[in-house]
Amino acid sequence: MENSLTPEKPEPVGSHNSSGAYSDFIENRAYWLLPVLLCLIITAISLKWYFFQIDTNFKALAIEDGRVIFQMVENARLWNARHGGVYVVITDETTPNPYLEVKDRDVVTTNGMKLTLVNPAYMTRQMSEVLMERNSIMFHITSLKPIRPQNSPDTWESAALRDFEGGITEKSEMFENSVFRYMAPLRVKDACLKCHQNQGYKVGDIRGGISVTVPVDVLYSTVKKQKIALSLLHIMVFLSISAMILLFMSKIRSQWLKLRHAKVEQDSVVELRTREIRETNEQLTIEINERRHTEEILSESETKYRSLIQSVQDGIISTDENGVIISFNRGAEAIFGYKEADLTGKHAAELIPSRLQDTYKRAVQMLQLLGDSYFAGKRLEFEGHRKDGTEFPCEVSIASWKIKEDRFYVAIVRDITERKHMENQISASLHEKEVLLREIHHRVKNNMQIITSLLNLQNRYLKDQKDIDIFTETKNRIKAMSLVHEKLYQSETLSKIDFNDYVRNLALGLFRSYGVSERKINLKVDVPSISFVIDTVISCGLVINELISNSIKYAFPDISINDSQPPEREIGISLHIPDDGTDSYKLLVWDNGVGIPQESELAEHKSLGLQLVHSIVENQLQGQVIVERKSGTKFILVFKENIYKQRL
Known part of the structure; x- marks a missing residue:
């Protein structure tokens, strides 16, 4: 059939190249510069x-x-x-x-x-x-x-x-x-x-x-004048000859385009008369080649498909639209214990335990009703039934394809017995660790409460107000750390603490400890809902404890027990989450009291509390402390987000 095609008459050797070069020279005006360059x-x-x-x-x-x-x-x-x-x-x-x-x-x-x-x-x-x-x-x-x-x-x-x-x-x-x-x-x-x-x-x-x-x-x-005259004469001659060359090339180009247009029209007429025969021959040749190529591709594809299917360790089972098995690879043989010949032509329901037959039938009905899009991208966990009668957990993915009017399904089955066993072990181990960690936090909290009680007992025997204040500050620091373990014990997650809830409880506890109500000092807490790890919360809690204690004791010297006026005194705590692309958090603790002296420097202050603030921020939080003394005192603690990475 291929030999019946009419071959085209070959052009003489070199004719096409020479004609093409001549055509390019005539049509492309840039080539006209060559004779002009030669003239130059x-x-x-x-x-x-x-x-x-x-x-x-x-x-x-x-x-x-x-x-x-x-x-x-x-x-x-x-x-x-x-x-x-x-x-x-x-x-x-x-x-x-x-x-x-x-x-x-x-x-x-x-x-x-x-x-x-x-x-x-x-x-x-x-x-x-x-x-x-x-x-x-x-x-x-x-x-x-x-x-x-x-x-x-x-x-x-x-x-x-x-x-x-x-x-x-x-x-x-x-x-x-x-x-x-x-x-x-x-x-x-x-x-x-x-x-x-x-x-x-x-x-x-x-x-x-x-x-x-x-x-x-x-x-x-005189010689120089002769050279100038000769130069001008040569320039005039060059320009004249160049103009003549360009004019001559323009005329030739015009005639060439007319001749080419006529040739194109003539070729179009010839092509129009022979097109049907050529197209018929070409189409016939294409169809023959495509059929041969398709047969070769199908044969190669089938060979590759069978080789691939047989080499996969997962079970691959193909069925028709009625659930009758048409192929069963070696992976499926290893999983279910059947040979391909044992199940070919039989229903796939034989691979499902009898107690799950109703569930299997409903799944098949959903598949036929909604198509494989219902199961697309999903991995279904099912129970498989081996030849020896044992059951095992398996993971199934389903897909389908259509040939003409017939639909076929393929199920990829993976035995997940070992994975289920490992998941159960991990779940049990995590539960044991969670119980143990919760018990540790509970015991730490109780031990700190015992220490607080001992301090309270000892506090009764103290007469010096300075010693009483020291015991009170120590007791509040222990309460700040104890509150962390209490929140962790009550929290669903044992790795992080809700910072908003912790700060609010800590501040209110300090107010109660110093016998100050919110009717005398207004407490403002502006902390977003965010969770931090235990190390960060303890460090921030100790800093807040020291700064709030200082504000209560020293910021408002004019406070009185019988003061019943609405409070203009404020103590505030806020946390700014970075939104400018940086990873720096800002914790602000302020009051509108009398402020601290201008000459006081945090790192050199004689107060143990302020020295503790400086040490915790720089050494534990790896940050810095900024003090503003306008309209009271404001402490700004700046620290990086990577402090809060959960430890493994």
């Missing part, structure tokens, strides 16, 4: 070549000027040498040459005119002064063995003279495009030996050179 490169190369030619000609012209001046000077020197020098009138500018040691250097004519002999070197210097004055051109005769010190070479000239001795015929160099220097060697001729033979020269030797320094700034300015 050619323009830049052309401009660079022209600049090179101009610079070459500029240098060649400067060299030619240097050569002409050098040859002019050399010819003049040769003429002078051939004539044995020239006699000129002695003036201030032309004085006798002290370095010319020849006979008849200075003569006097018959008419009395004084003359001096000018040799080639002297004449060269005179010519250099004239050219420097009129044309700013300077030339300098020099030698590595100068007779006249002023003829000594500079650094550049020295290098040139050494190059001449090595065979170089001339040397030139441009300096900052404003000064050009040219130098050529002077060779010894027959006429030169008259003056230089005593230096050891012979005909043909290089005895020095003449360097010519020519200003070329005017010429360079």
Whole structure:
């Protein structure tokens, strides 16, 4: 069937790639920059070549000027040498040459005119002064063995003279495009030996050179203008050619789009005529492949499913909608003691004890009525019935699936005998520990009450009021701790105490202990419903005991026994739960009495009670104490939430 499909005609190799590349080049305007970039490169190369030619000609012209001046000077020197020098009138500018040691250097004519002999070197210097004055051109005769010190070479000239001795015929160099220097060697001729033979020269030797320094700034300015003009010309040519390229590409793109649109329409017509046959063949091929693939998946799935089901330790039992067993894995065999062949085709009710058959039937009816959504996500605890007649607790999860109109159910059964045994042991152990802990709190409470009673008996024999106050404070501290154990003994949970109830009872107990009623001092308790562990409650209780005791004894010195006016005196306790993202609690204990002295510091106070407050807050609660003395006294205790973590 697959071979009946009509294969598409393959495109020639490379045609699609070349066509696609050409299409991208035409349609994507970003690619148009490539010919423009090529034009720019050619323009830049052309401009660079022209600049090179101009610079070459500029240098060649400067060299030619240097050569002409050098040859002019050399010819003049040769003429002078051939004539044995020239006699000129002695003036201030032309004085006798002290370095010319020849006979008849200075003569006097018959008419009395004084003359001096000018040799080639002297004449060269005179010519250099004239050219420097009129044309700013300077030339300098020099030698590595100068007779006249002023003829000594500079650094550049020295290098040139050494190059001449090595065979170089001339040397030139441009300096900052404003000064050009040219130098050529002077060779010894027959006429030169008259003056230089005593230096050891012979005909043909290089005895020095003449360097010519020519200003070329005017010429360079002309060259610069030529370069600017050439640059502008090249820019105009580049812009013109680029515009022509972009216009040409735009025209080609327009024609290309029209051709492609026509081709698309033509392809659409061809595709429309062949679509039905192609779609029919493709659909038939897909259906065949899907069926084969489905059969393979079903076969693999069934194999994996059976392998998975058989490897699970839990019991997996599949039934039809009537409860007839259709599969029974090895885990179920191990749990119930039956083989799969023993129960296949039989009703699942055989796995339920006879005394629970009615309950099982009602569960099946609910399942059929409400569907498996009624049991979805639930684990039901049931009693199973083994082949040997024994019963055991089990946990059952139920699910269902549907094939066409038939519904099937699967039950996952887990034997929880061991778990139930462990739960019973844990429950019994917890009950024993709870009874023991409750008895401990009861005995601690009773022992503290005995201590309180002993203190009360001892208190009767005390005469000194200071000793009586100390016994009273000690008794109140013991009551504060005893109240914790009393609340724990009465509480349903033995790990935490309701802090609101504890604080309220503690404060009222202190009022009774000091014989103060709420008609004289108004007690305000603003503590939210929160539970703390025993260590925290004991620490906070001792702190509250000390601070409330101090307020009752010292905050209101004007209180009287017969005071019947409504109380304006207040003692308050409040707890602020953190709501700003921190874990710090604030316990506030205040009164509106006379306050404590400004110079009193909590940590250094002589009172045992205030020292105890400081020690408990910092060492047990790991917090800090802040004292405010405005309109009475307010103690702010700040401590962290992690103090209240339950200990294991």
